[in-house]
Amino acid sequence: MSGSRWALVAHGGAGVIERERLKPEQEAAYRAAMATVAEAGAAVLRAGGSAMDAAEAAIHLLEDDPLFNAGRGATFTAEGRVELDASIMDGRTLAAGAVAGLTATRHPISAARAVIEGSDHVMLMGEGADAFARRQGLEQVEPGWFFTERRWRGLEKALTGAGLPIPPRPAGAGVDDDRLSLVHDEGKHGTVGVVALDANGDVAAGTSTGGTTAKRWGRVGDSPIIGAGTYATNRAGAVSCTGAGEYFIRLWVAREICALVEHAGLSLQAAADKVVQGQLTALGGDGGVIAVAPDGQMAWSFNTAGMYRARIAEGEPLVVGVFGDEA
Numbered sequence: 453m454s455g456s457r458w459a460l461v462a463h464g465g466a467g468v469i470e471r472e473r474l475k476p477e478q479e480a481a482y483r484a485a486m487a488t489v490a491e492a493g494a495a496v497l498r499a500g501g502s503a504m505d506a507a508e509a510a511i512h513l514l515e516d517d518p519l520f521n522a523g524r525g526a527t528f529t530a531e532g533r534v535e536l537d538a539s540i541m542d543g544r545t546l547a548a549g550a551v552a553g554l555t556a557t558r559h560p561i562s563a564a565r566a567v568i569e570g571s572d573h574v575m576l577m578g579e580g581a582d583a584f585a586r587r588q589g590l591e592q593v594e595p596g597w598f599f600t601e602r603r604w605r606g607l608e609k610a611l612t613g614a615g616l617p618i619p620p621r622p623a624g625a626g627v628d629d630d631r632l633s634l635v636h637d638e639g640k641h642g643t644v645g646v647v648a649l650d651a652n653g654d655v656a657a658g659t660s661t662g663g664t665t666a667k668r669w670g671r672v673g674d675s676p677i678i679g680a681g682t683y684a685t686n687r688a689g690a691v692s693c694t695g696a697g698e699y700f701i702r703l704w705v706a707r708e709i710c711a712l713v714e715h716a717g718l719s720l721q722a723a724a725d726k727v728v729q730g731q732l733t734a735l736g737g738d739g740g741v742i743a744v745a746p747d748g749q750m751a752w753s754f755n756t757a758g759m760y761r762a763r764i765a766e767g768e769p770l771v772v773g774v775f776g777d778e779a
């Protein structure tokens with residue numbers, strides 16, 4: 453997988469994604485969604501757009517698609533609301549932006565990007581982050597926008613298991629359309645991410661998530677933490693992670709993969725495998741990563757049963773994967 457001019461890899465979360473648990477129509481829906489997302493990002497790159505633009509545009513689709521745990525379709529906190537996290541990093545400049553705990557911004561990845569372009573900061577959280585996004589002109593939505601019955605049932609199950617009370621449904625929780633019946637519960641989490649290499653040789657990585665089901669006390673995972681869930685440098689590559697954030701934070705997974713490429717001379721795939729199959733597995737964490745390097749190498753690695761994923765590059769066909777036994 454090397455020698456491409458532009459390239460893009462996307463993930464829609466890793467977890468308990470097994471053939472026998474996924475109905476054929478669900479599998480088809482997830483495959484089609486990943487293909488659409490990769491093609492949308494590729495269209496930006498093909499037209500000469502930047503890696504940052506491609507990552508943001510592709511993540512918009514994933515955030516709006518209720519099949520994935522990000523934006524619409526995000527998991528709920530124990531209080532029955534969404535707290536959305538996202539981050540994005542530009543490998544050319546090392547500019548990075550992140551937001552945590554958004555409750556009203558439709559596209560958290562754009563809020564993360566706005567932190568780069570509209571503030572002197574790297575990370576904003578909570579009400580202030582939503583207020584900042586609003587001031588930046590980013591679309592705000594009612595709590596009902598994010599609601600999906602499937603995730604709500606996941607919350608009820610988690611809270612019942614933990615002996616916690618079930619909160620009231622969010623205001624404006626809508627009626628499910630047909631697509632929502634296809635949502636697959638791949639465990640207690642999920643995340644979306646895109647890494648891209650543009651025709652200028654610049655890489656970028658973006659990640660967006662609802663975090664873990666029934667999270668409490670303002671819990672924040674790895675996804676909005678630069679170095680943990682997201683990292684990009686033209687000296688090594690761009691990485692986006694999905695999985696049990698508490699493990700990814702301590703292993704600094706995204707940065708560690710880049711460091712192994714930059715300082716130890718590992719190939720991108722070898723670095724990703726070393727961290728995911730080696731360090732992450734040894735620590736007891738589950739999840740996966742996607743990565744792209746400035747020379748066109750693309751990689752993914754996960755230690756879960758599956759990961760929704762797609763990759764595409766100039767001169768190479770689109771590849772979509774769901775289960776662990778696919779290329």
Ligand code: ASP
Nearest residue numbers: 641642643663673695697
């Ligand atoms: N990494 C996310 C978090 O810990 C969840 C996931 O990707 O499954 O918040």
